[in-house]
Amino acid sequence: SQTIHQWPATLVQPVGSPxxxxxxxxGTSNPNLYWYRQAAGRGLQLLFYSVGIGQISSEVPQNLSAxxxxxxQFILSSKKLLLSxxxxxxxxxxxxxxxxxGPGTRLTVT
Amino acid sequence: DQQVKQNSPSxxxxxxxxxxxxxxxxxxxxxxxxxxxxYPAEGPTFLISIxxxxxxxxxxxxxxxxxxxxxHLSLHIVxxxxxxxxxxxxxxxxxxxxxxxxxxxxxxxLP
Numbered sequence: 001s002q003t004i005h006q007w008p009a010t011l012v013q014p015v016g017s018p019x020x021x022x023x024x025x026x027g028t029s030n031p032n033l034y035w036y037r038q039a040a041g042r043g044l045q046l047l048f049y050s051v052g053i054g055q056i057s058s059e060v061p062q063n064l065s066a067x068x069x070x071x072x073q074f075i076l077s078s079k080k081l082l083l084s085x086x087x088x089x090x091x092x093x094x095x096x097x098x099x100x101x102g103p104g105t106r107l108t109v110t
Numbered sequence: 111d112q113q114v115k116q117n118s119p120s121x122x123x124x125x126x127x128x129x130x131x132x133x134x135x136x137x138x139x140x141x142x143x144x145x146x147x148x149y150p151a152e153g154p155t156f157l158i159s160i161x162x163x164x165x166x167x168x169x170x171x172x173x174x175x176x177x178x179x180x181x182h183l184s185l186h187i188v189x190x191x192x193x194x195x196x197x198x199x200x201x202x203x204x205x206x207x208x209x210x211x212x213x214x215x216x217x218x219x220l221p
Contacts, residue, residue, distance in 0.1 A: 036211075043116075043213035044154070044199060059208075090153050098144060099209055101153030 002027035006091050006102035014110055019064075019078040021105050023091030026072065031093040033074040035066055038104075039087040050074060081109045113137045114202050116212035124220050129187040131215050133200030136181065140202040144209065145174060145185045148197045157198075158185070187217075195219045 003026045013019060025031050035047040046059045048066035056066050063082050067075045074091055086109045092099040115134045123129040131145075141162040146154035160167040160174045160183070167174050173186045187194055200212040 034209075044211035046208065046210070049208060088151075092153075094209075097142075098156045098159060100156065101146075104151065104153050106151065 002093070002100065004091060004093055004100060004102040006089075006105055008105060009103065010106045010108075012108045012110060013081050015083055016080050019076070019081050019085070019107070021076040021089055021091075021107075023074040023076075023102055024072055025074075025093045028072070028093065028095060030071060031095055033068060034092040034094070034099060035074065035076050036090040036092065036101075037087045038090065044090070048076070083109050085109050112212075113140075114200055114210045114212040116198075116200050116215045118215050119213070120216040120218065122218040122220055123190050125192060126189045129185075129190045129194065129217055129219070131185040131187075131198050131200070131217065133183050133185075133212055134181055135183075135202050137202070137204070137210075138181070139204045140210075142203045143174070143176060143183050144201040144203070145172075146199040146201060146211075148199060148214070154199055190217075190219050192219050192221065 005024050032051050034049045036044045037047055038044050048058055050056050050068045053068050064078050089105045091102040113136050144159040145157040147157050148154040158169050158172045158174050160176050165176050171187055176183045195218055197214040197216050199214045201209045203209045
């Protein structure tokens, strides 16, 4: 069966520091991968999605970037965090149908 | 511009009664609709879906209804149980596999 892992579970970082969140999927190959953010009082905002290694589409202009160095690895990064980057970050995968979400990372930028 | 709208941020329903969560969409190219359930500090879990060629899909206590002419879908939960208290996200996708989520409705099941 397929599983999706995200780490870390929680993170507190100062403004201006870098960020790296990692997501890996097991039990499937060539999945579509997604990064979402859920900010306080808001819905799930799609940040990036990838249909293959090295193929990244950005949905919103922002302070963040994403990379897919391997088929089942998806990384969310920032060179300098902003206060507005605080939120709950979710990675998801799909094989063309429903999306399945990881446990999420709670990021607090102070 | 919100393509998927959940106009009720919260809903309270007595245990045992029917919960009805509503969702509207604007993009007529959407052909697949989903509902997700989310507990605090966890990732959303897939609940039920419906293709645009259907107007109803049922799975146990959960039924999703789709009205394409009104661009409206709803999730019915009956009977409602305490464990159903969560945030419910409506979502829609077109053929490029991107899913657009609504802002969610927080459902409270009252004892």
